Amino acid sequence: MSTLVRRLYLHVPFCARECPYCGFYKHTPGRLASTDFIDALLAELSLRLETVQMIPESIFMGGGTPSLLSRSHWLRLASGLADRIDLAAVREWTLEANPRTFDAAKAEAFRAAGVNRVSLGVQSWAPRTLATLGRDHTPDQAREAWRMLRGAGFNNLSLDLMFSIPGETAEEWQQSLDETLALTPDHLSCYNLTYEEDTAFLTRHLAGELDVDPDRDADRYLETLNRLETSGFIHYEVSNWARPGKESRHNAAYWRGEDYLGIGPGAVSTINGQRWKTLPDTAAYTRAALSGENVRTEVEDLTAEDLRLEALGTRLRTIEGAPESLVKPSAAEEVALLVAEGFLKRRERRLLLTRRGMPLVDSIVGRLV
């Protein structure tokens, strides 16, 4: 009997250039997608469909830069998906895009295939910060990309920003928020810069070139919370804000602990208490998937305790909070203390972060485990 899975993730690991802060599995120019790669994705999907019943309610294409796919590769991928799975139930289909990687025609092709939500990687509106981040687009090009997406009929657009970038002033960040709000986005993801493993940024940070400033982190975050709240956004997860009804269904499913199937090199799947990663090596992946081999690595069977910790760790970050039953009785005193001190609040047997607790959730969860 196969398991019904309603969440599909596709990983497209190609980028026009390598951003020095990004820790995702991706490639830089010279190794762009090939027809073989598209076929490999479809082959892996076919293989999974032998054991998984996939009726997606949400699809998320991430990367890398999926919007970098050529129009013909895109069409090959989209029709390949439609051939293999029933897309009738899809309510949200997100594509991650970067400015300068698509034109109006491509945007229309995305839309035509069923994509109804695009997350645009803008990161900043300050030219200096864009340079620090190694982005190759200008603010004008980002605005142009946004207009093309709206022009193609997308009414659910999200925008990615990064804050607390070394060298960026408080004013520059406020201006970035202003510019962002002027575009009336439906959804916003604002990420505190993190030094990820195996990135140029981490190397530069360790060399003392790029700093970490906990006070700056806290200030920017609180400014962001205030600013977006007064602009009518719902803060529904630590780093995510949405207009009412425009919360990401796909991401919310991760946080609720639903099963999801991930396809493509480096993608992670979790189905029936088992988690695995698809082989994170595009060349090897393409070869193996095309010859029908199983490309799963790092397979782990999740115990009840694993799932409890994960649920506590992700659900507390959301507006829905975590059921109190996820906390062991031995941590009851901690809960009482954190509630009394105003970091947590209780609502209908759930624990929710307060405004005070929101920026401190890692420490808070650490005390509840």
Next chain:
Amino acid sequence: MSLELTRNFSIIAHIDHGKTTLSDRLLEFTQTITMRQRQDQLLDAMDLERERGITIKAHPVTMLYPAQDGKTYKLNLLDTPGHVDFSYEVSRSLAACEGALLLVDAAQGVEAQTVANLHLANQQKLHVVPVINKVDLPAADLPKVRRQLEEILAIPGEDGIPASAKMGIGIEDILEAIVSRIPHPEVPQDNVLRALVFDSVFDTYRGVVSYVRLMSGSIKRGVQIRMFSTNKTYEVKEVGVFTPKMTARDVLEPGDVGYLIANMKSSTEVKIGDTVTDAQRPCIEALPGFKEIHPMVFSGIYPVSSEDFEQLKLAMGKLQINDAAFSYQAESSAALGFGFRCGFLGLLHMEIVQERLRREYNMDVISTYPGVVYEITKTNGEEITVDNPCYLPEPQEIQEIREPMVKAFILIPNDYIGEMMQLVMEKRGEVTITETLDDNRVMLTCGLPLNEILVDFNDRLKSLTRGYGSMDYEYDGYQAANLVKMDMLIAGEPVDAFATIVHREKAESRGRHLAAKLKEVIPQQLFVVAIQAAIGGKIIARESISAMRKDVTAKCYGGDISRKRKLLEKQKEGKKKMKAIGKINIPQEAFIKVLKTD
């Protein structure tokens, strides 16, 4: 062999003045041992001893020397530990001798340890034969050293025998001097068994091996002996001498130096300095000089990971079997968990034990700030001693606290006398005598509280004299002082591991120092953390760690969840090693870090 042909002697010297090399030469010259054998023997010695240039325990050796007078003499060389921590052991080894070679480096001259060792030899009324070693060195200055012998040590300068153990110069002169200048053992007044235990080792297979010097009577296998101090009797299993290997003999007679094995299971059963006598026909009085040895320095030793407690306990037991001077007792600390309160003879002894736990037993241990034994007169007249700050009575119950003092001999180049005096003053000491040794060196004799030299005194002495200074000390009784117990409070609660007894005038600076250290290592919390140093209820220093403002992972999507969980697992594990103080959770490593770097 008759008493007249026996000589018992030790070599006393400052570290690096060539004691081991001279011993080797004597053994070679008398053909007791070949060069090759000696090498092998040295290789077997404990690393630690060789590294520190000290000998903790080397067994005695018997040599046969055909002297120029045509007679063959039996020479017993007794080794002595080269450090003041073991001064009682040294004194017992010396008590087993009639004479000592005082070795002085011809280039470096008299050093602090030379002075301290000579004091011990004089106390035992030994005949001292000065040997000026390393005369082959270009920097050797024989006239200067002869002058120092006279001026500092009050020994006729011309008595010094020029020698180079390395080059084999003067070895025969030394042997002749041993025969001619050191008296033979006294003829006993009766034949009642009296043997002085001057050392002991523990052998896994044979149990305790006691090293003895026969003063009167004789001892052989099968007889019942009585240990004078414990009044316990044992049957002798074996007696013998060192040639240099342990070699069984039928009997040990007056003047002999050798070993005896009875049925003793632990080194605590035999006390150094004790008198062995016959169980049937015991002596009336013990040989003079026996003392129960008491630890002078105390410190808590804790396993870094609490799972290692049982293993540490085993290691301590094994150490004590070999080292009766080391004492330990289980204790628990709120901050560090379960560990031991340990007693040591002195600083070096403490370091040796800690190092042996690490090297020989592979234990990862942490030690609390070392302390000394205080004598206290309470207001109700009761006299108590305290070796752990936690047990110090409340201030209002104390009439007087006395602390152990040392008399320190500090030899330094003239140029540093100002800085040195300052250091002594900073350590609450007093320079009582200043003597000029030669054109460029002086010796300061100082009274110092033992507590003040426990931690960094020697290091600072070395660094302020660029390595040229040397120090040795002897214990010098107790003196009243204005001492107080200082607590370190975190979030208002005292943390036992950091309680110390300090001089009132030094409390503030010590408190500030510790508070700053703690601030450095305690991670930020959800709450403000107050760190305070307090005497009684009075806060004398404070620091505070501001509350953490932001601690949140930015991204948490499908591919991040495993990583997130692993982080939580780590936090969960870490929580077990956290010490909760009020609302604050402090990882044990933080405390350990302070103790390690302080």
